[in-house]
Amino acid sequence: MLKVSGPLDFAAIRAEFDVPEAFPPDVLAEADRVAAAPPLPDHDATDLPLVTVDPPGARDLDQAMHLARTATGYRVSYAIADVGAFVPLGSAVDAEARRRGQTVYCPDGRTPLHPPQLSEGAASLLPDQLRPAALWTIDLDAQGEVTAVDLRRARVRSRAQLDYASVGERLPAELELLPEIGRLLQARARDRGAIELGTPSQEVEPGPDGGWTVVFRGQSDVEGWNAQISLLTGRCAARLMLDGGVGILRTLPAPDPGAVEALRRLAPGLGVAWPEGAGPGEVIATLDPATPRHAAFLDAATSLLRGAGYTAVDGELPAEPGHGGVGGPYAHVTAPLRRLVDRFGTEVCLALAAGQQPSAELRAALPELPALMAASDRRTHAVERAVVDLVEATLLAGRVGEVFEAVVLDAEEKRSTVVLTELAVQARCDGRLTPGDVVRVRLTQAGPATRTVRFEPA
Template identity: 40%
Template sequence: MKSLTDPSQALSAGLAKIRTEFHVPDGFPPNVIASAEAVARRVPSQHADRTAIPYVTLDPASSTDLDQAFSIEASGGDLLLHYAIADVAWFVEDGDAIDLQAWNRGETLYLPDGKAGLYPPLLAEAAASLLPDGPRPAVIFTIRVAGDGAVKLDGAERAVIRSRAKLAYDSVQPSDVPAGFAELARRMAANEERRGASRVDPPEQEVERLADGTFRLSFRPLLQSEQDNAALSLAANMAIADAMLAHKTGLFRVMSGPDASKVQRLRNTAQALGLSWPASTSLRDYQRTLDPTDPRQAALMLEIRRAGNGASYQPYQEGVVPWHEAMAATYAHATAPLRRLADRYVVRCALAIANGQSVPQAVTDAFARLPKVMGRADARASQISHAAIDLAEAVMLKGHEGETFKAVVTDFVDHGVRVQLADMPVVASVKASGLRQGDGLTLRLISADPDQRSVVFESVTPA
């Protein structure tokens, strides 16, 4: 990892430019703020009292928009996950000023120097957030996790909870979390393996603002605590998806896998990277063996993710089983309603069907509109993330023009190759020919332009 001191404020200026270019909202209109101030004072009146149950949250240390809290108990050989999700719908009504603004945004946008929330901070980081500073309204989903990791939605209710602790990924200890946390994660992982799930979690290239005002660009693999915590959301999202499908309603997250030609290209990439991929081993099975801390295996994991067709949203359709290839399951997004618009409606749907009620017509109508809205929001979030990384790479390399860098070819692009620098978390494209994936080469930096968010290398000689 390398810190960016940014003495010229090039990164700060570039981030401001990104916000303008991608129309990142700056705050909220006065009418939305006024509405948030009013609804934040709403006292939960349709909620059971579950404040005696010891819930905790687990998130990045700096997070304040806390969607989920959890408690776990044993039930014979099963585990019961009591998964409390922020009850956003208690504060936001269909067609009000807050709701209309959320439909314009789609999701929270994250940049290294701050975020543009889906909802005003007074709600997302205070009244609706499951912080440990007081009781909060929530929707509690009870998920039964069997010994083999099979999941079932046992019930759902509106309730008031009180989080006992705000735990952080980088400091949480086994004694901090409820008993059964690690076992539940183990069961879900074993179930994924039996299903043949092919989730790929390569290290992410990210720009992080440090406490001293500098920035750091790095490849960051997931911590074990993050992976275990993700298992809770996975259990809830799968159980809720199955329940919606059984009731012939819902909004699902779907994704198809790479076709045969892309799988063969991935096999070629593995060979070029010096990795052994037996001919009898499927992509699903092979990628579960990859280690994200190994640079060459991490490079292949990134290529596997690029080879996928991308996930999207799909409302229920009669006779169609919605399928998420990477999850090898029917899947939905329900566990982050403070950050994703679609989740608020999935939560409302699941709450209704779990209690034998009809799904509100407004929710069904929203399911038809949400795929387009969420697709547009996801695309903008991805563009912003890539722009921030391109900017950080240019800032990091500015002043090093003329220097040489060792790199490895990871893929082919138009008129050249994509490379990974050996000693920096930088991915770039270079005009070159006659190279194979996995080949090493030496590059000379020609230019690094933070204003254009571009870096230009030329190939000097094979490394």
């Protein structure tokens, strides 16, 4: 594995994109006060054997889960960190969270949305700790369709902090139904026309002997099933909001028919079967991202998922309230420690589930969220891209002129995008190539100072 052995200045990238670092003193003081006396709801659900599943070493634990079989199907108990109990509207922590928008992750650490004494302490669903939570209880029938939803504030205690690899090796009793329920929910998603690309993401990881390297990381089965529980909860939240006429939805237009038709025309050339009457989600679900031509097809399929945003609802319902990737209405409510909008969505749902209307102060804040989250998303994506570009350029800095094997992902009139088969590097290549082809390319530029990597056909 090729790696960068020297230090890289990720802090300079954060500074370049104005990522807020240190918390102001008044924010830290307020967080200290509320963390010292966590607010605990009256409803006691500490007998529920919840567990968390996160990457190893995570401390900002948003969700804890328990799965059970019922006489007619399944019960999903999903506890979400009750950040709203710690962060009142108008508080100093609230104002700072609106400035940040979301937690920003870099290889050398995270820049949290909330002060660590909350995000990694009093509000986090750490094991063996009494915590306030928004507890979703979702009943499913034998086919995985929702039959009942309950949401309330509750005190909970997670039994264990698990990671994806350990759960994949041995399912604990609390999650033994995860594969069964996860596959059912995946099947229902395909029925709705949901589009789940499943393409590996580029990530910077520590090298085996120190330093940094770039890898492609795909989603494991456990991560996919776990994501389905989160998506299920987000769909239930959106239903509550639409029925109540108030909330904040995560929206994405349905795929443009022209884009679907262009993808359909591309399929034969990449060896992708598209049966008559099948939707793009059904076709994509059959593909293997490790196959070069399938990878090129999946890269092209990202054109179907453009235009995601947030839509505030208060009174009049939006004409298109759905999310094209999910295949129906959806809201972000399951990651409030790491994403600003989830706290507001959860507070709306808690009020509606109790038969009440959200407060005037909460309703007044909803229209501000789409712009706040859009700005935060742009900053976060720019940081993530810059980090990968820096490591790629540094990895290849001494190899200009060398020839590499690559797979062509896409092509425009005068340039293409290729991904190397030797390294997890994705970059521009001069000239128009054929998507899905395995080609040889020569490195012409690798500049760490400009974070630039370029190739040409060899």
